[in-house]
Structure formats: structure tokens, C-alpha cells
Amino acid sequence: MKKFSEMKIGEDVVFNALVENLQKRFTPNKKAYYSLGLTDGETIIDARVWDELLVDNNDVKPGCVYSFEAHINEYAGKMQYVIRHILPVDETVDVSSFFRSAPLSGEFLKNSIKEYIQKIDNEILKKIVIELIANVKDLYFEYPAAMSMHHNYQYGLIHHTFSMLRIADTCIDLYPNINKSLLYAGVLIHDVGKTKELSGVHSPVYTQEGNLLGHIVIGLQMLAVASEKLGVEESEEVKMLQHMIASHHGELEWGSPKEPAILEAYALHYIDLMDSKLAALNPEVGKATKGANTGPIGSINRKTLYVPKL
Amino acid sequence: MKKFSEMKIGEDVVFNALVENLQKRFTPNKKAYYSLGLTDGETIIDARVWDELLVDNNDVKPGCVYSFEAHINEYAGKMQYVIRHILPVDETVDVSSFFRSAPLSGEFLKNSIKEYIQKIDNEILKKIVIELIANVKDLYFEYPAAMSMHHNYQYGLIHHTFSMLRIADTCIDLYPNINKSLLYAGVLIHDVGKTKELSGVHSPVYTQEGNLLGHIVIGLQMLAVASEKLGVEESEEVKMLQHMIASHHGELEWGSPKEPAILEAYALHYIDLMDSKLAALNPEVGKATKGANTGPIGSINRKTLYVPKL
Amino acid sequence: MKKFSEMKIGEDVVFNALVENLQKRFTPNKKAYYSLGLTDGETIIDARVWDELLVDNNDVKPGCVYSFEAHINEYAGKMQYVIRHILPVDETVDVSSFFRSAPLSGEFLKNSIKEYIQKIDNEILKKIVIELIANVKDLYFEYPAAMSMHHNYQYGLIHHTFSMLRIADTCIDLYPNINKSLLYAGVLIHDVGKTKELSGVHSPVYTQEGNLLGHIVIGLQMLAVASEKLGVEESEEVKMLQHMIASHHGELEWGSPKEPAILEAYALHYIDLMDSKLAALNPEVGKATKGANTGPIGSINRKTLYVPKL
Amino acid sequence: MKKFSEMKIGEDVVFNALVENLQKRFTPNKKAYYSLGLTDGETIIDARVWDELLVDNNDVKPGCVYSFEAHINEYAGKMQYVIRHILPVDETVDVSSFFRSAPLSGEFLKNSIKEYIQKIDNEILKKIVIELIANVKDLYFEYPAAMSMHHNYQYGLIHHTFSMLRIADTCIDLYPNINKSLLYAGVLIHDVGKTKELSGVHSPVYTQEGNLLGHIVIGLQMLAVASEKLGVEESEEVKMLQHMIASHHGELEWGSPKEPAILEAYALHYIDLMDSKLAALNPEVGKATKGANTGPIGSINRKTLYVPKL
Amino acid sequence: MKKFSEMKIGEDVVFNALVENLQKRFTPNKKAYYSLGLTDGETIIDARVWDELLVDNNDVKPGCVYSFEAHINEYAGKMQYVIRHILPVDETVDVSSFFRSAPLSGEFLKNSIKEYIQKIDNEILKKIVIELIANVKDLYFEYPAAMSMHHNYQYGLIHHTFSMLRIADTCIDLYPNINKSLLYAGVLIHDVGKTKELSGVHSPVYTQEGNLLGHIVIGLQMLAVASEKLGVEESEEVKMLQHMIASHHGELEWGSPKEPAILEAYALHYIDLMDSKLAALNPEVGKATKGANTGPIGSINRKTLYVPKL
């Protein structure tokens, strides 16, 4: 079956897709229609269903997969899928194959993360990291790292963490006064609060807690409770980790209540900044044509990138 | 015995005073001298001891009271006390009378705080407030509210809290959708982290924890641990209090990791802003002459205020 | 007759309402329709009239009351009133009952303001306040305090002034170096320029003068002329009041040509800030459901507030 | 007699000079000395009097001229005049020749200003300008335009005004929709409030009014009172002039309570900006050597300019 | 033939016009229509073609002139031309008469520019200016100065340059330490990079180079290459011109990699600022009615100006 990336304006197409989101809207003449976000597991496309009964009669719901017939129009220079038929999918279809996911396998990422945990030489730091991950268990190994800005897919959190650990290795090599165990531990848990800030693995929204506290504050609380439980709440290790979680956004105006004040906190901040930006830009460039521009990219304020003809 | 506020340039004076701080310095000719901050319990003055032996021989230390003989010079338009003799004080001198303190008595403030706690109708909120204060016990009722900006004296923290509760009462009256219990609880514990951010009641400096985390993050951790202990960590009450602690500075660039997002958090922020500013300005105006300007005031970037001739 | 707050999506409704604003618009197909803002004296709702003749034949005008028949659609998740009939209202209908107004009665507010004026001990200050209010007479006691941000209804200006005087009383109590008469006078006239900045009591827009000068500059001019007339233009009192009007927005970037430089000007600024914010948020929370969010609120950049389930 | 600009490090010099300012200071060893700012009517130099009796015995006061003997030391790479003798000056010395003054004569500037007033075609505008200048009379024609940033000398205000009128002529020519009379009037009175913001013609400081209100607010009040007196307070002309005074700093953060909103206000702002900056930089470049840098310049945050070797 | 400025809402009109831009769009019902920007050489108007065949059958293209029949609707308070017929124009129509152009003739501007070049006394500066202009030849004398903000029409670049030279003359007169030749040269070439930043004389867009480098960087490169060719790359003249191009936007945040650091660079910046703003505002005021406001103006963030009734 054709992927969205292979379809073109003007074509009539048939495809299976997962409904990522769905909204009822009205034209100025009060006629109801539906706007849908559909994914084939790789790309997300916009679709319109002008005949509201197509949606109502099939009881179409977000998070489910259907078979669609559509014509692809051009609208404001972009492709717009106009849906003509919606049908239930064959029971043999594997729904999970429509979940967008990290470019590396969840298995590989999970194992890599566990290997890095074993490389932490300091026992208190290792114990804390293990405890914190154990507390949120599978969420840590399944969650996306964000709603939309970067790593916004299954395994996104460990994909982000794994890439950061790789950059951390280079930093530890170049700047030998960095404490390896502390930097590893900081990278591993800096975003652990995201498991409570976001509502789930697929199509997440912010939880109430996420809106009112944010992942930095949530992570600090999780660390405080875990340290108390392990009886290490007064240790230098815990204080340094708390400081690293608190300061990893680097500046007050970016939501960190404190600026970095130890070398490992600075390293964590610059590693996080680099990976969250470049990992968001890299796939956009991959999707675009050489000599042309990408579409608008959320993480750089909807600016576009040019792709060199090289 | 004359108070500092009654002494004048040109006079030779004798007085008892507490040493708030003490620093050895050198002239360009390498001659050692001492610079001292002295207080009579009301005002702080600058003093110089050109003969280093006066300090060394008496083993002068910060936090202790001595008897001084001095001449008052003018230096750059301000008074400078040049110390000529230092003597141990009579044993009958009450050292505690030299500690600067809130303009209201500690007893009155403590009782008032306790009355307000009783006015919290919500049992979970009341339990949390009591637990948190119990955890830091006397520190809460003795501590200053800051190192230098405002309420920087014994009982400063409860003086600040008490004034805020008074303003809160007016707000609750004017804006009836404010939840009284929630606002009281938020005011009572918003600065509880200061008991770990500052090093002590008299002449405090920032603790290591204070430097690396700040009182907002410390307070959030204290609340997380206390809620866990009380078994109410998932309650709406705890989430709202955490949000109020996190957002009470009002803006990210002022160190709050989240902006206020409930009515009570907005009220807390504006009440805190009003009292921390006006309580810092009020005594400076009291010390100055009508028709003249105050000295430079730390909390408004060392600007001065004019005192109207009214 | 049902209030807007009691109506629901899907209902057919009949009601009397005042037209707050009215705009002719066109669909992409060039068909004309009307967009109306209607109020029942409490809430403002959005309505559409797809048949332009309904409006044209009834000579519908802003500021007048009509009887409407409508169906309530859902549009983008919100209620949209689609008007089917418009009729003149019965002559017995009291138009003034459709004007939105302060939650306290105009009579009460006016009397309270007058009592506060009598509490000003300084004769020059009292004379100036009386003269300034006399110059704009009923406008002062009828006007809203703003177009949309806060207190945007009849008696809004004195409602805002009265609440500020109440907070001022608490401040005078807590910070005894505040000059009571000066702060009262400053609160009473700080927004007097609004009577020329806004075009009227109901559905006001900015006047030309309002656009080009703003209420701070207009107030300064009114005070300059009034002081000249009373022969007190060189008095300390006038200079302090001018400074307080000029600086009450607190910061240059918020439109104050000078920052506060006397204690009473700082108090005025923080009192104004507190009431203009909290008075705008309070009713929005009142209209929302516990455990849910309010609609977007203009005075906090269209963010929403969460309403705790407490 | 040699001018300061002709003297060199290492020389012993004798000269008459006006004392611009004078301060008693103390060395770390408590020895009193005096720091003086002296001018020959062109340049200002720093001087030290290590023997305090030289100053005390001669009753040396700011604003008076004396005869000095001095040695010129080098201190931190700059010239430092060390005074050895101070004597009263010969009675025939013309004190006024020591006042620093505009590079164009006061007579020429005054006449030029008056000619421009005659070029205002609109009678109301002309009447207002004449009335406002008449109210402050000689001050307008004598005052500096600032304490230190630009045109900080006798006739500075009319020098600044005259240069701005010259640039205005070019603008009127290039941008024909500018109303000539309105722009002339705006330029002529935009800084009239400086006559009350500054304390006098020579060595001015800010008045209390200047500190609390600033020249924009003062000018607005003067215009309000003058317009009332002339009975034109409701005229379009007055409103436009008020707007131009209020907005001539161009941006809120630079102290204008409103941004420009008419073409003439924009022109006034850019003309004022250009002259206040370039007129401050021009003489500094004149004093420096080609291929070298000027000293630090106050109006550009104490940066220096390079002077091209061309 | 009527000009656009003479047409009114409700009229049926016939006119020739140049297509400045053209976009295919879709209604919510998927019906295609065209949106066109048309100019009569003076004004630009918005037009809609609801029948897509009118455009497709006539092969309508931007940059060409056609004859149109239209009805003028009102849409959101503005005129909207609804096109009913499109016909090829008579061959005798002079297409170039539909290009918008500077208010002064290209011939006059070109000659004026050449006269100013002759007034440069410094031979190196004169040689560089001539070489740089020769390199881009007719582009310099034909190009607009910007896409939309100011001087966005044929000859706009030399119109802008000419006006700046006129203001420069006044500055040279008022601030005699400005080096005349250096300022002239700087004004003449400061925007030379625009000939590569913009795609052409009529309806320009940003080139790829324009997007990636901008006219400041492009101009610096053109100057570097030209100086190398003339063998003057190490001269003081070239260094000063490079600095002036680099710093002419005045502040880092406005895209200048260096702030001005010589007097002539400051003069260039303020002259450029004045002309680019006032030249953009002047025609908008000319088009508006006295006592009313202009439309929103792009160069002042879409604010409007009021036009005084004087």
C-alpha cells in the first residue's frame, strides 16, 4: 500500500490510516464537516470530510485505524485529502504499525539505556536512577519526549536520552573535569517528569499536572520522594541531581528556576539544547528536496530551512 | 546610651554594638586595617579600625557585642566611624537586645500566624501547613525573610507572612471567587523553603542548597515529602499548593518555573509583590527627613525615594 | 425570561437583548450577513444573522434593545446564536436594565467615594480632588474604567476606585509612613483622564484624544488646569499628585513617563496593579466550572485559568 | 594665557579657571583633600588639591573664577592637575568668558529662532509658541539642553532647537505631506519643559520637579495652562502639539507615554534623535587625533569613536 | 481611463491593469477561485475571480497587463474588486506605464546621483563607488530599495539614496567634523547589496542569496572583491566603508554585525533610519483624508497614522 510520502496532488487514493485527531467544524453557511489528522506511521496529513455522515455512521474515533478513499486537492499550495469513503479495516491489520516511532528500535534504545546505567560508578547515583525509572517503569521506556517540538513519537524519551548520552561521551572525553557518573545520571533522569506531564504514548496532550507544574517541577518532586525513600536525601549526589534537573533549561526565561552553577549542569544544558534542536530539524531536511525549502518547522518558530544542493 | 541615629559627624562617641560583619583589608601601601559593620539593634553603620591590633588583641568576632570608642568622620558625604578603642562589654549586657528584629513582637506574630492556620477550613490544607511548619519548627517562627532586600531581620519571615495574610483578607473580601483556605495555606507556606535557603536568623548568607536550588525548589521538595508522608500526595489540594509555590514569583524571568494559572496563585503573587516592596520602602522613608531623599535602597536597584513635605 | 447563562447548545430560544456591536460581513461567495454582539446585562454573546434583511428591515442599531428568536449552534466548540427573527421590543421594556454594570450599586459606590473624600485631612488635596471630579461631574460616577481589560461596565471607574481605596486602607495600616491623605487623593484621581479617553458609558471606544494622548497625559493636563484655577499650582501637594498620576503604571514600558519616586506613588502602583488584575480574573472564575478551565481572558493575554475542585 | 587643550603632562602651569564643581574627599589614611572640576570655557579638566588649606583659606566656591598654579601628573593614562597655589583673580577678569557656550553666538541663535517663529503660518500655533516662550522668557534663550548628554552649555537649548529646524527644512522639502507650521511649532516647544527640569544655565542639576516629572510632563502642563489662557484648549492645534510633546522620545521605554501617531510626530522624533546624537559626537571627534580614538562618550554609553585617517 | 483612487464601492468599472501577483485558492466547499493583486501604476488593489476559467482561458500571468471588467463590493469594510471579464489589452498599450515608480523621474535621480559622486574629493573613495556601481550597472539605477517596507518601486534605490544625500548635506553643514567624502561614499553604496538581495525591478521577492546572507553581507563581499581588484584592499578608505556598510542598521538586533564606531557611521545610520521611515509614511498620509486615519502601514507594524485637520 502506498505511503503518504508517495502520493501526489490530483490523485485518487485508497489507504489505511490511524486517526490522530478529529474535529467537527462548520462552514460560514453552517454546514458541518470534519477535519482529520491521519498518519500512516511515518507522516501526518490533513484531511477533510465534507459529508458528516461518513464520520458519524462509522463512529470514527481518534486512536483507531480505518480504510479511506480520497481525492487529493491542492489548497493554499499544500495537499488536502478530501475523504470520499470510510470503511472499517480488515481485522488482520496490525494497529500498532500505524504508531509513529523513533527511527531506532525500542528494544535497542532500552538496552542501550540500561548499559549506560551500568556505567555509573557512583552507587548512590546509580541507585537513584534505577529507583526513579522503576517508579514510572514502562512509561519511561515508551513515552515521547514532547507533544510536538522534538522526539514526539513512541520511544521519543529514550531516543532523546540515548542521543544525549552519546554526545555526553564526547564531552566527557573533551572536558575531563566533568564527573562522568553525575553527567550520565543527570542525562538519564532530566526529563523523567515528562512521564507525568504528558497524557500518554500516542497523541499526548498536557495533563493538568503538566499544565500547572511542568516536567521540571514534577521531576524535582519525584526525585525528592525517591531520595527520601532510599534514605539519601541529604547526600551531595541528590543535591547535585536536583540542581541539574532544576537548571537544565539553562535560563530563567526558558523555565529553569535556577541557572546552571556546576560544570555538569552546563554540560547537560548544552547537550539537551543541541539534541532537542538538531533532532527536530534533521527529519524535516530528510523529507525535503535539495535546492528547495522545508515546510515551516515548529521548533524554530515555524521558519523553514533551505536544503543545499550538495 | 546614645543610638546611632542620634550621633553626628565630628563627634567623639562611646557605645556598645554587635559586630554584624568584619573584613581585613589593605591600603595601597600594604598597611592592614579592618572594616566593620556594627549595629545597635536598629541601624547598621560602617566603621574603620586603622590600628589592626585593636581587633587582633581583642579577638573581635562577628555575632559578639563590644564596647567601642570612636570619632565620626565625613567620607564621601557619609558618616564614617573611626574606631579608637575596643573593650569587652560588661557581662550584664543583654546580647539579644542588639539583634535587629521585626517592628511587631515575635510573640504577637507567632500567635497571629497560628490563628490564621485555625481559619483554614479545608482539613487537608490545614494538615499540610501544620506538618510543614512542624518540620522546620522554630526556624519558621524566627527566620528573616531575606538576606537584604526586605524583612531582613529576626521574625522577618512571619512578619512578611502576617502582613500578606492581612492583605489576603482584603482580597478575599473584594474578590469573592478566591478560595479562602487555599489562599491562606499558600501565603503561609510560600516561603517555607527560606528556612533552608538562608544560613540562620542573624546575619544570614545563602546556604549551598540556597545557591544551587533556591527557596522555590526547596519548598516544592519539602511539600512533596510532607504530602507523601501524610498520604495526600495525589490530592487536588497538594497540586494547587505546589502550583502556588512554583508560580509565586509571577514570571519565568523572576525565577518561577511556571506562571500563575489559578486565581489564588495570581492573588498570592500580587500580595507577595506588594508586601515585599512596600515593607522594604516604608522604614527607609521613616528614617529620612521630609523634603529630602532617602539613601539608596537595595530593593529598588539602589534608587532613592523623595519624602514629600506633607 | 431566560438569561444567556441558562441557555444551551441545540435550543431554540426567544429573548430580549441590547445590541452592543454590529458588523456587516461577507462569505467567500459574496453573500452578506451580520455579526452581532448581544447582552442581557450580564453576559455578552456572539450572534449571526444570515438573512441580511432581518437587520436592514428593522433598522437594527447598537445601543438599542430588540426581541430575538434564535437557534443555538455549536461552532468550533462554542455556542453560536443563529438569529431567525428580530422584532421591536414592547415599549414597557426598561432599556437601562440591559446595561452591564458593577456588582455593587452605583449609589453605594458614589456614597463610599464621597466618604473617602471627606477623610482627606489635607485641605489642598481635598480641594483638588473635589474640583477635578466636579469638572467632569457625572462622568466620573458613571464611567467604566476601561474598554475591555477590567471594570468595563457602568460604574466601573468608581468600582475600581472604591476597591483600591479599600486596599489602600490595609496598606496605610501596614506601612505607617504612607501619607494617608496623599494616597487617598492619588487613588481618587489617578484615572480621572479616562473620562476623556473613552467615548461614553456604554460600549465605549477610544476618543481621538484617547488615542493620541492617553489617560495619563489627559489627567496631567486636567490637574494642571485645575491647580492653576485654584491657585495652588506651585504647592507640594500638586507636584506630588502630578508625579503619582504620571508614574502609576509603574514602568516606562507600560506607558508611565516616570517611575514611582515617592512611597505613595509605589503604593498607588501596586494597588492599581492588584485590583486591575484580580478584579478582571474574579468574575471569569465565577462563570466557570470547578475542575475545568475558564475561557481565554483578555487581561492575561488570552490565557485561561484552571478552577480548583475545592 | 594657555588653554587647557594646549597643556601637556609634566608641565608646570599657571591659569585662570572657573570652578564647575568641588568635592571634599579623604584618603584611606583619613587625610582630607579636594577634587575640583575646572573649565577655561572650552574644556573641563580634573584637578586635585592635596593641601586642604589652599581651598579653605581662599573660600573657593563653584561658579567663581580663580588663578591656579599646578603641576600636570599622569594618572591612569590621563592628565591630572595637582594644584599648588590658588589666588583670587584680578578684578578685570571677565567671569562670563569662562562659561562654556554654544559654538554659534546666542544673538545669532535667538534671531534665527525668532525668524522661524514668523514662518509659522497657522495663527493658533504661532500664538501658542510665542506665549510658551514668553512665559519662561530668557530661560528659553539661555538654557542648556541637557545636564551632560548633549548641548550641555549656555544657549544649548536654542542651539539644539535651531539645528533641528534646519533638519526640519530638509524633511519638509523631501516629505511634502508634513505640515510645515505644525513641525516648526513642535520643534520650537518640544523641550520647553527643560527650563523647569534643570536648575540653571551654568552647571545645572535636576530640580525636584525635574526628578519627579521630567521635561515631557512639565512641557505638557505648561502647554495645557497656556492653551487655557489663550482660550484654544479644545483646538486641533493644541491636541496635535500635546501629542508631539508626549511622543517625541519615540518609544515608551525611552519615557514617552505615547508613541508617535501623526506624521509630524514621527518627523520630530527622528530629527530630535539625529541632532541629540550627532551634536554630542561631533565635538568629541573634533578634539581627538586622526587615527586614534576619542575618550569615552557619555551619550553612547561611554563607548569611544575611532577617528579615520582621512 | 479612471484610476483606482477614483473608483468607489458599488460601481461597475472597466480598466487596464498590471497583474502584480496571482494565487489560486479554494473555498471551504472546494471550489477554486483566484486572488489577484492589480496595479494601475499608482495604487495596488485586491481582486477576486470567482470563475476560474476567466483566468485559465486567458493564460493570465503576473507582470502582464490585461483589460478587466469588475464590480466593486464591500468586504470587511474595504473595497473588493470582483472580476467579471478579462480580455487581452490593445497592442498599443504601453506596459511600462503600469509600473509603479519613484515620485521623481529616473533621469533626474540618476543625474543627481552622478553629480554627488563627482563631489567626492577622495580619489580612492570615488574610484570604489564608481567601480561598485559599474559592477551592477543598470540594476543600481533601476532597483527598488525594498520589497515592501519603503521605496518599493522602480528607481526606489536611487530615490532613497538621493534623499539620504540631501539629508547628509544638512548634517555635513551642522556637524563639521563629518568627513564629507566618506559620508557621501557610504550613503551611495550602503544598500548596493540590494541588487542581489532582491530578484528584480518589478514585484521583487528575496533571492536565495538574499534569504541566506542579506544585503549587508552581500554588500560587504562586493566591496571586498572590488577593493581587491582596484588594489586598495588595505586602505583606510576601504576599512571605513566596510565598517559603514556593516553597521548601518545601527544595532546588532537589527541585523548589523557591528554597532557604529566612527562619526560617519553614526550619521549614515540616523540618515538611513529617518529616510526609510518618513519616506514610507509620507505617501500614506497623502492618500488619506484630513481628520481621519490612514490604513495600516507595514513599516510601523501595521499601525495607522492620524492626519491632522490643519
Added chain:
Amino acid sequence: MKKFSEMKIGEDVVFNALVENLQKRFTPNKKAYYSLGLTDGETIIDARVWDELLVDNNDVKPGCVYSFEAHINEYAGKMQYVIRHILPVDETVDVSSFFRSAPLSGEFLKNSIKEYIQKIDNEILKKIVIELIANVKDLYFEYPAAMSMHHNYQYGLIHHTFSMLRIADTCIDLYPNINKSLLYAGVLIHDVGKTKELSGVHSPVYTQEGNLLGHIVIGLQMLAVASEKLGVEESEEVKMLQHMIASHHGELEWGSPKEPAILEAYALHYIDLMDSKLAALNPEVGKATKGANTGPIGSINRKTLYVPKL
């Protein structure tokens, strides 16, 4: 011979050291003395010479090595070397051993850089890099990367470049849409302008060109001239490199005339940011004690870092 890092307050010491800088100063009593910055090739210390003849008689000059006798005082809590004797050094002393240098050998860094150049697959990019480095030859391989902020020592420029290439390798691996050759080329030449911005290898200051243009603009000019010489000035490769040099500071306010607009420019910016910050912090942490704070660090606005006790 003892290194500075081994000396203590109170000791009398004898050592050879290079004079990094030297300034004549005066005490308030006009007595001349000298302030010297001395280095042993590792650390820089502050010294005072109270007897000016010691300096004058030995004709002491920056950049030369002498033998010193000194006593180490404490001044404001820091060590102050008071010089008692200065003697010429033995002719056998190797002056170059007193130059501070990169922690990796110049030979190793130079060879590593050359290997990376060979890894550039694109011939145009390789040719440009080789040409640019050849043009400034040994300077590229000897220069520091900055005056004071980071890599401010011999071989600093290639040390910085080498570390960035190492981080680039990690990025190329993690973000496969990065063009390896383009990123290598960009890293290799992004700071080539520093060879003209700084005055030399040891104790550099900004050149006139450095002050007026900065290394970004200088680098752009060098690239423009080199590309012209190689005949590739219109190639995509050159445009991309120009864009990368122009945008490598990332934001306008940090001196980049354009923000990054291709993936490789973003990568370059974040790699440069990471290395310039962490490489500056790393040695400061190395010099400090665990559990204490470093001294104030220039590259983070003179804040200090805490060094964890781990």
C-alpha cells in the same frame, strides 16, 4: 623551580616569569607604582612593584622573561605578589616555555586538522578550506581563539577547531541528513577571521580591523576574495559557507547578521556554543577544590561554579 600554583600566602619566593602586561599607576598620594600580570606558562598572577625604580632600571617590558623575588601578601582575600627584586634571566632560559598553550600539543592539533581536511569529499569545499588556511598560513595554526573568553592561548584556534570537529563527528552520526563535508568545512573556517581580528599569538589585543568589523565580517571578506581567486564565487558551496560564517553566532543580538537557515549552520552554531562554553569552564573546575567554588569566570559574566564533592 616552584610553579605559581604551588606558592602560598606569606611565603617569600624566587621565580622566573613572563610579563604578560604592565601598567604604571599612582596612589592617592601621587606615588608611582607598577601593576604587573606575570605568567609561568600555566597560571597568570597579579603583582605590585611599589618601588618604581625596580621596573625603570631594568627596562622591564611585556613579552619578556625576568627573575623575580617577591613576598606574597593577602589582599581582599586573594594572593598579591609584592615584588622586591627584578633581575635579567640567565641566557639559557627558554622564553617560549613561558607561553601558555593548549593542553594538546600544537603538532598533534595541526596534524589532526589536516586529516579532517582530507576527509572533505567535496572538491570545491576542500579547495576553499585549503586556500583560506594557506592565505593566513602559520597564523591559523598558532593563534589563540579569543582574547580572554575561551581558548585564549597559543594553538587555541586549532584546539577549538579540533574539539568542534570531534563533536561534529557525533552529530553527523546522530543526525544523518547533515552534509559531512559542508559541516567539516564550516567548522574549519568559521573563525578564520580571528587571525586578523586579534593582534598576535601572545597577549593579543583587538586590531583596529577587529574593533570596526569583527571576525565574522573579516571572515566573509576573506572567503569572498578567495572564492573569486579560485573562480568558484557563484557555486552553491561558497554560498553555503558564507551563510555558515555569517550565522554561526546564532542570533542577531550575538552579532550574526543572519540566523541559521540550513541544517549545517544550526549544527555549527550549537557545536561552537558548546565548545566555547565548556572548554572555558573545564580548566576553572580543574583548578578549584572539591566542595568549594571556582573564582569568577569571565565567559559566564564573572559568576563562579561550585565543584561537587564527588
